[in-house]
Amino acid sequence: MQQNFQKAKELIDRSYNILLTMHERMDGDDGGALLAITHHLKSTGKQAVCAIKKGVPPSLSFLPGSKHVREDIGEEEFDLLVAFGCSDKNRIGNEKITGLDIAAINIDHHPDNTNFGDVNLVDAGKSSVAELVYDFFKFCKWQINKDVATCLLTGIITDTGSFMHSNTKTSTLQAAADLMRQGALANKIIKHTYHSKSPNILKAWGKAMENSYYDAKHKVIFSIMTEDDLKETGKLPQAAFDGFAVTLNSVPEAKFAMFLRQEGNIVKGSLRSESYKNVDVSKIAKLFGGGGHKQAAGFSIPGRLTRDKNGKWKIE
Ligand SMILES: [Mn+2]
Incomplete structure (x- = not known):
């Protein structure tokens, strides 16, 4: 994975117009991971466009950066695609995006991922894409501010059922503890994602x-x-x-x-x-x-x- 992290970092370092996408109906894990990387890219002055079919559900509108998510792309040009939680490219569900002839980084933890990217960060042993992206932040030595931490902890919490599922490993709890140290509030995330029903x-x-x-x-x-x-x-x-x-x-x-x-x-x-x-x-x-x-x-x-x-x- 370290080699793939290095390749992904190099691809991101030399790209300026980056399109981030995922499967339709944004979920807390892939959506949180996508927004976390978006925060980093924007902080370094790159253009980052987030396009997700059917957009952001109300339960995730608390995520910092979610209001910039669009449902489709326009005529702009991109030099890199980053896809989250798609076991194959078609799960993006947007032919305009899947038809782009640009380099792609594929980030996922589905065991049946087809490794469709030019670089694949795929680890079925991870609790969540967010935990994998947390490792990637650490590898790249990218700063984890409060917004990044909130997005990543949301991914971990939603994919582990608030740490109740068997995919909760010591590494998961260690990542969660570190994200809380950076300002993410677990109770607030749990309230938004689990305990707000009409x-x-x-x-x-x-x-x-x-x-x-x-x-x-x-x-x-x-x-x-x-x-x-x-x-x-x-x-x-x-x-x-x-x-x-x-x-x-x-x-x-x-x-x-x-x-x-x-x-x-x-x-x-x-x-x-x-x-x-x-x-x-x-x-x-x-x-x-x-x-x-x-x-x-x-x-x-x-x-x-x-x-x-x-x-x-x-x-x-
Ligand atoms: Mn997931």
Whole structure:
């Protein structure tokens, strides 16, 4: 990794117009890492443009620098692309960006990353892209100010479930402690990312809890939110169910948790498990065209959740 860090640093050092991007629907980890590097680039006088399909969700608008994130690029020219959390280039979801003929740095911690970059900073052993980018800052001896620290700690906190998941290693806690020393406030980040739900979202979670079902034969806990269920809850923000699959995954006997919900004409699936359960949920997600990590994965497929006359769920 040190060699790749060196190559990435050299590429950044000799570039001036840098485009930073990630997969659509910014999350705390890739988004935090992207903004942290943006802060550094701007502090050195470089042009840094952040373009993310569908922009910043309200839960992450507290991140310093988030108001500069755009949903698309214009006619400007770039000499370097930095992509965060994309296992392959198409996950960027913007043909204008994927079609650019410029050098690319690919930063990720998905085990199925295709190493599409000219330089790849990919380590599936890291808790988060943010922890990897923290190591990169340290390698480059770049200054970690309060804004950078807040962005990186947000990535670590959101990807470790506030240090509750098994990906929390001693290196993760050491990085988090150092980021707090630089001024990042863990309690404030946790408040923004986990403990701010509208009454409507709480009701929707209640409905999703009520719909949960434990299949004792296959040892799976699942829940389904149909269009009808969602009608009752009213219009919800996109991130309304973030974290629900983690809560569903509280049953010790269940090998994994699966949460399916209708979102327009798409069925979204979230899967969670734990290391001691020895299930690779990313393999299940892959069957449906999705992906992710061993213990946290997801997919989206076009279709509609329906129930047949025997009470069996289907996606039509
Ligand atoms: Mn991540």
